Amino acid sequence: MKEKRNLIIAGAVIGMIAVVLVYLGNPKNMGFCTACFIRDTAGGLGLHQAGIVQYIRPEIIGMILGAFLAAFGFKEFQSKGGSSPFTRFVLGFLVMIGALMFLGCPLRMILRLAGGDLNALVGLIGFVVGISVGIFFLKRGFSLKRTYIQPKAEGLIFPIIQVILLLLVILFPVLFLFSTQGPGSMHAPFLYSLLGGLAVGVLAQRTRFCMAGGIRDLFLFKNMTLLTGFLALLVAALIGNLIFGYFSFGFTEQPIAHSDGLWNFLGMMVVGFGSVLLGGCPLRQTILAGEGNTDSVMTFLGFLAGAASAHNFKLASSAEGPTANGQIAVVAALIILFAIALIYSGKKVKS
Amino acid sequence: MNKVDARGLSCPEPLLLTQAALGKKGTYQILVDNHTAKERVVAYIQEMGLEAKLVTNHDEYEIIVTVE
Numbered sequence: 001m002k003e004k005r006n007l008i009i010a011g012a013v014i015g016m017i018a019v020v021l022v023y024l025g026n027p028k029n030m031g032f033c034t035a036c037f038i039r040d041t042a043g044g045l046g047l048h049q050a051g052i053v054q055y056i057r058p059e060i061i062g063m064i065l066g067a068f069l070a071a072f073g074f075k076e077f078q079s080k081g082g083s084s085p086f087t088r089f090v091l092g093f094l095v096m097i098g099a100l101m102f103l104g105c106p107l108r109m110i111l112r113l114a115g116g117d118l119n120a121l122v123g124l125i126g127f128v129v130g131i132s133v134g135i136f137f138l139k140r141g142f143s144l145k146r147t148y149i150q151p152k153a154e155g156l157i158f159p160i161i162q163v164i165l166l167l168l169v170i171l172f173p174v175l176f177l178f179s180t181q182g183p184g185s186m187h188a189p190f191l192y193s194l195l196g197g198l199a200v201g202v203l204a205q206r207t208r209f210c211m212a213g214g215i216r217d218l219f220l221f222k223n224m225t226l227l228t229g230f231l232a233l234l235v236a237a238l239i240g241n242l243i244f245g246y247f248s249f250g251f252t253e254q255p256i257a258h259s260d261g262l263w264n265f266l267g268m269m270v271v272g273f274g275s276v277l278l279g280g281c282p283l284r285q286t287i288l289a290g291e292g293n294t295d296s297v298m299t300f301l302g303f304l305a306g307a308a309s310a311h312n313f314k315l316a317s318s319a320e321g322p323t324a325n326g327q328i329a330v331v332a333a334l335i336i337l338f339a340i341a342l343i344y345s346g347k348k349v350k351s
Numbered sequence: 352m353n354k355v356d357a358r359g360l361s362c363p364e365p366l367l368l369t370q371a372a373l374g375k376k377g378t379y380q381i382l383v384d385n386h387t388a389k390e391r392v393v394a395y396i397q398e399m400g401l402e403a404k405l406v407t408n409h410d411e412y413e414i415i416v417t418v419e
Contacts, residue, residue, distance in 0.1 A: 083361065138363065138364075208387050216363065220363060221363070221370070
């Protein structure tokens with residue numbers, strides 16, 4: 001019961017932070033989005049040249065450091081890795097391709113739903129279908145195999161890099177690219193974004209918050225615990241959007257979204273399927289990366305590479321809709337996910 | 352004692368292994384090495400109305416449960 005209560009509080013607070021960050025300048029229905037913000041960071045680092053989505057999002061740095069501090073403070077920081085790291089990199093890459101087809105990670109999907117964007121409902125159906133496919137393979141013994149304890153330094157590198165990045169952005173912003181128009185130019189003041197990220201990082205680390213895990217556990221174990229966080233986030237963001245007047249019900253003219261149902265569905269199906277194979281949604285992977293899990297660091301690097309490729313090869317959707325390249329990539333992503341799921345299923349881990 | 356070694360496995364595998372193992376009577380020793388798995392396995396056992404005995408050794412957790 002305590003877990004559920006904490007998840008409700010965490011979900012509600014994260015939902016409120018997201019709405020407040022929109023009020024402070026973040027794009028609408030994008031107060032917080034792991035996929036979009038990693039994409040913007042990839043742009044800020046110059047890994048892709050899409051001029052409208054370049055900004056080192058302090059939310060991401062904050063999330064990782066928040067998770068690190070919470071894990072460290074509660075003696076839960078543990079350097080570990082070795083569970084099919086490169087497969088996880090590929091899975092991260094594919095999840096990002098799916099997320100940028102839909103235009104958002106599962107967290108933003110909920111925020112879009114809370115903003116009245118019905119395309120997110122289509123995405124949610126795809127997400128649930130993708131999770132169900134993932135569960136099918138989990139029941140057949142899918143496993144990326146065991147992780148092993150690593151030297152403490154291995155897990156510390158990623159949080160340290162965040163500190164260095166933070167200092168560089170503050171001291172030498174000229175090193176990075178900053179959008180002057182488009183979503184990348186819309187952002188809350190730096191310090192507020194960083195604080196918002198830190199808060200989300202701490203809350204998500206403490207409660208094991210996960211958007212994919214909630215639906216997975218409901219189907220797999222009939223357990224509602226993780227799902228309560230998901231629902232609390234939806235309700236809090238909905239109330240926030242109504243108060244601030246951001247709520248706009250319908251399919252068309254939604255902020256940073258397109259209304260191509262099939263591709264919204266398939267994009268989020270990739271995200272759901274890939275997230276179950278990874279053991280958590282993009283938000284959860286980012287938190288784990290801060291806790292010393294270097295497999296999740298590999299996944300995060302996959303997100304970053306996937307985001308850069310999505311814009312370099314014109315796979316990412318825009319408000320006008322999906323691109324032909326993106327459609328091919330999402331179908332390819334589904335095929336690769338099935339192949340990975342099959343290859344790693346069947347042989348049970350010996351206990 | 353039946354042993355379930357879920358060390359190094361990530362969510363939801365430790366719980367899947369536990370669920371599969373606890374179908375029969377007996378005493379089980381479940382080994383996990385991350386806090387999320389520990390919490391979830393213990394919660395699952397408690398939801399079944401059973402008692403979970405938790406031993407923490409360094410980086411590992413040992414959960415003992417008897418199914419009667």
